[in-house]
Structures are given as structure tokens and as C-alpha cells.
Amino acid sequence: MLLREGLASILDRAGHEVRDAVSDADTLLAVVRKSPPDVVITDVRMPPGHSDEGLRAAAAIRAELPDIGILVLSQYVADAYLSSLLETTTGGIGYLLKDRVGHVTEFLASLDRVAEGGTVVDPEVVRQLLARRRDDGPLAALTPRELEVLALMAEGRVNASIAERLVVSEAAVRKHVGNIFAKLHLEEGLDRRVSAVLTYLRS
């Protein structure tokens, strides 16, 4: 309730149109089918089961209407949930901690990226994924700066955003990205690089 109202007011202020604000997964599916929006924002847990109804609704929407971007918010993020989101799709998906909504500018940027078909992954999840691979050979070969760039890439950021974040030039970021892909033996394709990085980290 509280969250829904807060989100609606943030979106309103940013000039987005809030089509509907609903409180359970079934109603969500119904209103999305009736008038498809650009992006659906949903919680992982929803009444009545308070389990992962939101995720299941997201999967259903993705299967029926693949053009709709989906941003999933959660009280708590874990890699285990990411898999059920990424399985069905390669883009137009976001998975963020609810706390991130408070950083309004960044949150709106993430929303735009999802609407454009990009992927957004919470830094917390990326941290978990990197933690798992820390003894791994290829990752150990990356410089600390390259690891930073890799983490930001996994979050779904584009070069410009990474450059801004690290206070370097975009050209420098491009160079780091090139090095990373070479060291990890990954194919570099700009449109698919987030899923390539995530797949690598999760394998």
C-alpha cells in the first residue's frame, strides 16, 4: 500500500503515466491483458500467498506479452530468484531491492533501461555472484578496476553510466570492457553483453 502510493507519486513527478495500481497477482494479469503498459513494476511477494506470486505473474506476462518491460522489486534479493527471471528472457527485465526506489534519479534511469529492453540487476545480487567466483582463474586475472567495471556491467549499466560512476572517460571504459571480454574469453556484442556477463558469472 505504502510502497504503491510512494511509487505512483515518484512516477507521476517524473512524468510517467501510472495506468493502474493493483494489489494482487491475478488483478495484475487482468489489467495488463486489458491495456498493456510499457513497463510493469511488481513485488516478488504478493497476496494471498505471500510467496513468489509476483515472479510468477512476471513470467506469465513475459510469455504472453514479451514486449512489456518488467521491473521486479523485492525486500530482499538473491541470485536464486534471478534465475527464474532470466530463464524466460534476455532483456527488458529488472530486479532491484526496494531500497533503490529511494534513490529517485537512479531508479528512474533503471526504469528507462528496462523500458528500452535493457537488463537491470541489483548490485547486491552482482556482489553475491562475484563472491562465488572469487577463486576462479579468469576472474583472478582481472585488475581491481576491471572487476569494478565488470560488476557495473552485470548491473546492466551502459558505458556512459559506468564512466560517470567511476569518473573516467567513456573511452577508458570501452578499453576496460574490451580487456574483460578478452580475459574471460567472451564474445563482445553490445546488445547482449549484460546477459553474457551474467551467464558467465552464474555458470
Next chain:
Amino acid sequence: MKRPDSAWAALASRRFLVSSWPWRSYAYLLSSVPVGVLTIAVLLVGGVVSVALSPLIVGVLLLTAFPLVGVLIGIVERWRAQLMVPGGIRSPHAVMPATISRRERSRFRRREQASLRALGYGVLLGVLIWPLSTVVAGMCAAILGITLAAPVIAGLDEMAMGPWILNDPWEGAVFLVLFGPPFYVVSSYLLGCFAAAEAELAKALLGPREEELRRNVAALRRSRLDLVDAFETERARIERHLHDGVQQRLVGLTMTLGLAELDLPDGEGRRLVVKAHGEAEAALADLREAVRGIHPRVLVDHGLEAAVREVADRSPLPVAVQVSLPGRLPAPIEAAAYFVVSEALGNVAKHAQATRCEVDGWTDGDRLVVTVMDDGVGGADPAAGTGITGLVTRLDALGGTLDLSSPTGGPTRLRMECPCRLDD
């Protein structure tokens, strides 16, 4: 030579007549007299008094105390039965924790089936057993006594044994030699059988019943499982409560503060709002951590393997996770295993000075096995922390075990085993 382990075995033994068993039989049968008389007296007086007072509340209270008399009879009779039952008869009463008050104790005992059974035995003892024992043992003892004393009696007076009149000590001695041994043999076996049968009856009525024991154990196990289950339910409820309440409010707060940041001009006011925003986020992070310790969401939604991976990811040292399970396990078992791993990894990070750690989980038949190993300094003491003790209790209720091997110098190895099913 092996000592007979029951009165029947003693009767079958060839050494019966020269053993202590005939005399024990006498002692057992004759000692039933004072006990039986006292019992029937107490029961009769108690019964009459309580019936007379039954219009008053005292009479009713007295009636409800009767099973306690049964308990007392049981104690005395089990003690007496040691004469005939070499191992003694075990008490059928449930053992009560020392913390229970006297009042509670007596209430429980009054309702116990074993108490009523003992009371029934008391009635039998008072009405039937002691008179019968008196007749049989008393007659045998009298005849034996007269036979032994025959030379003396015949010397003092004359003694008629059917058609045979004994009237001097020599005739008495001849009678003793001729009649004594056969009578001793016959009476010993007769009394032996009689006493053994009585002891058997006492054992049946005053001892524990097999199905009663089994039922008690099963009920105990069920109630412990219920407790573990109630624990899980309660944890889930608390987590829901936090998720729907406090956490949502804090998220709302961060959003409001985020919006305020946008509107405020640079300056002291804005700086304070940004600070407040950071603090609200820290509170959310702390709350998330606490919730994870109460009822981990990943465990519920994705099972043990995902949850163990997640806990391993959060550990400050590298943890290799190798978990392969056939499917989901019952929630209390998954939770127990998860908290074992979580607690163990926490301890490794805090105390072990390890450089790496390994978590393995697999099923061996119908048992779940989870091990946590590190290459640290060892010397872990399971008694030092309350964390491990709590886990042991929890596992115990599920029929599982926790073993810790941690020699000084390491490595430390924790092994948990637990049945994969709840119902057995």
C-alpha cells in the same frame, strides 16, 4: 553356574531344593499377610469414610486420592517382589521433570493408568492373595514345623498320625525321616509355583506395559515434532509481520526522503536529509539481516541448496559448496540444516582463522548428511556457544545428530545427520 533369572527358571533348575528359592517363596507368601491386611484395612476405611463424607466435598476429594494409594501399594509390592523377581519390577510410572510442582505431580499420578492398575492389584491383594497365601504357606509351614518337632512332641505326649500313634522320641524320629523329605519336596514345589504365579501377577499389574512404553515414546516424539513445527510456523509469522509492517514503512520512509532530496536546494537541510536517507537504508539492511536469521526467504522459496549457496556467498572467506539433494525436504529439516551451516560458517569466520571452507550436503539412504570443514586452527568447543547447543536440541527433536571434531591445530569438521522424513 548361572543364577536363574526368574522364579520359573529356578523351579526348573535341578538345584531348586537346595537353593534359597523355597525359603524365598515362604518369605514372599507370608510377607503378603501384613501388607495385604494393611492394604484392605486402608481401602475399607478409606472407602467407608469417603462414602460417608461424600455429601461433603472432602469425601469426593478423598475418593480422587485413591489412585495415590495405588501408587504407594505399587512401590511396596515392587519392593517385595524383588524376593521372586531377580531384576525387580521396573516402575510403570512416567518420569517427571524435577521442575514440576508437587501439586502437578500428584495430579498427574492420579490420572495415570498405572496408578489405577496398582489400585486394582491392591484390592486383589487385600481380598484374595493374602488369605490364599496364608492358607497355603501357613499350612505347609505348620506341617513342616510339626514334622521337624515330631521327636520332641512324641517324647512329651502322644501324637496321632492317622492310624499311627507316635508316643516316644524314636518313633517321632522315624516319622521325621520318613515323612519330612518327601513333604519338603512336595511343599517346596507347590509353594514355589504359588509364589511364582503371584509374582507374575504383580509383574503384570505393577510393571510397565510394552505398548504403554511404545505409546509414550511415540507421543513424546510427536509432541517434540509438533514443537519444532510450531517453532517454524511462529518464525514464518514473525517474518511476515516484519515484512508487511516495519520493512514497508522503512521503504516508504526512504522513498519520501529520496523525493525530499530532489526538491531541497544544496545546503545544511539537504545534507541532513541525505544523512537520514542513509540511516534509513542502514536500518533496512540491518532488518534484512535479522529476518534472514529468523526465517530465510530463499530457503522457503528455493530450498536448501540455494539457501546454503547464499549463506556461503555472504561469508568473508571462500566457501566451496557441493550440495546435491534429490528434491525438497520437509521444512523443519531444511531449516535445521540451513541453520547448522549458517551457524558453522559464522563460527569459522569468527574463530577459525581459516583460509578456506567447504560445505557438502548429500543424502545417504534416507538420511541427510551435511558437513562443514575448514582449514583453520581448530580447538572449537561446542559447549562454549549457545548457538550449537540450540541446534543440537533442534536436531535431536528431528531424530538427527551433530558431531564436531576440532583437534587443536585443526582442521575442524562438523557433521550433521538427520532423517529425511518426519514420520517414523
